[in-house]
Amino acid sequence: MKKTILLVILACIVLISGCAGNSGDQEDTMVKEGDYITVNYIGQLEDGTIFDTSLEEVAKEAGQYNSAREYSPLGFTVGAGQMIKGFDNGVVGMEIGEERTVTIPAAEAYGEYNEELVQPIEISKLNEMGIEPEVGMALYTQHGQVTVAKMNETHAFIDYNHHLAGKTLVFKITLVSIGQQ
Numbered sequence: 001m002k003k004t005i006l007l008v009i010l011a012c013i014v015l016i017s018g019c020a021g022n023s024g025d026q027e028d029t030m031v032k033e034g035d036y037i038t039v040n041y042i043g044q045l046e047d048g049t050i051f052d053t054s055l056e057e058v059a060k061e062a063g064q065y066n067s068a069r070e071y072s073p074l075g076f077t078v079g080a081g082q083m084i085k086g087f088d089n090g091v092v093g094m095e096i097g098e099e100r101t102v103t104i105p106a107a108e109a110y111g112e113y114n115e116e117l118v119q120p121i122e123i124s125k126l127n128e129m130g131i132e133p134e135v136g137m138a139l140y141t142q143h144g145q146v147t148v149a150k151m152n153e154t155h156a157f158i159d160y161n162h163h164l165a166g167k168t169l170v171f172k173i174t175l176v177s178i179g180q181q
Contacts, residue, residue: 031094031178033079038176039091040073046168073176084109087171094175104169113166120155 031037043052050062056071076082078091086104094100106112126133133139133156137148149159 029095029178031078031091031175033092034077035178036075036077037091037178038073038075040174040176042172044170044172046170051164051169084169086169087173090171091173091175094173096175096178099172099174102171102173104171106166106168109167109169110162110164111166113161117160118149118157119160120157123151123154123156126156 040054042050042055042058044050050058050064053059053062053064054071054074056065059065059071079088084104086102086108089108090100090102090104123133131139133148133151135148135151139146139148139158143160145163147159147163148156150157
C-alpha cells in the first residue's frame with residue numbers, strides 16, 4: 001500500500017513538473033541567441049531596389065537572377081558573427097512562419113562609407129597585369145571585390161569599401177526553421 005501511494009505521489013510530481021516545463025516551450029519556438037535558424041529574405045535599399053534575396057522568383061523579377069546560385073533559405077547561428085549585426089539582432093524573438101521587416105542603419109550593416117578606403121594605383125601597373133581600368137569596373141583582389149571609383153590621367157582610384165557601406169538596408173525576413181541544420 002505504501003509503495004502504491006509513493007508511486008502515485010511520484011507520478012503526480014512527474015506530471016506536475018512536466019506541465020510546468022511546458023510553459024517554457026513557447027520560448028523554444030522563438031529565436032534566441034545561439035539558435036541555428038533558416039530564413040528566407042529579400043534585401044533592399046531604402047528606395048526599394050533589391051540587392052539580394054534567397055527567393056528565386058524575386059531575383060528573376062528584380063533582374064538579379066544568377067543561374068550559378070542556389071536559391072534556398074539561408075542558415076546561420078544567431079549571434080555567432082556570421083551575419084551583419086542588424087540582421088542578427090532583427091531575428092531575435094521571431095517565431096516559425098513569422099514575417100518581419102527590419103531596417104538596418106549602415107553602422108549595424110556594412111559600416112559608414114570611408115573615403116580613406118579609396119586608394120590610388122598607377123594605371124600603368126594595372127595595365128601590366130592585363131587590366132584596362134574603367135570607372136565602375138569590379139576587380140577581384142585578395143581583399144575581395146573592389147571597384148574603380150574614379151580615374152585621372154595617371155591613376156585609378158580603387159574603392160575598398162563594401163558596395164553597401166554607408167547605406168541603410170531593409171530586409172523582409174521570414175523565419176523558416178529553428179534548430180535544424
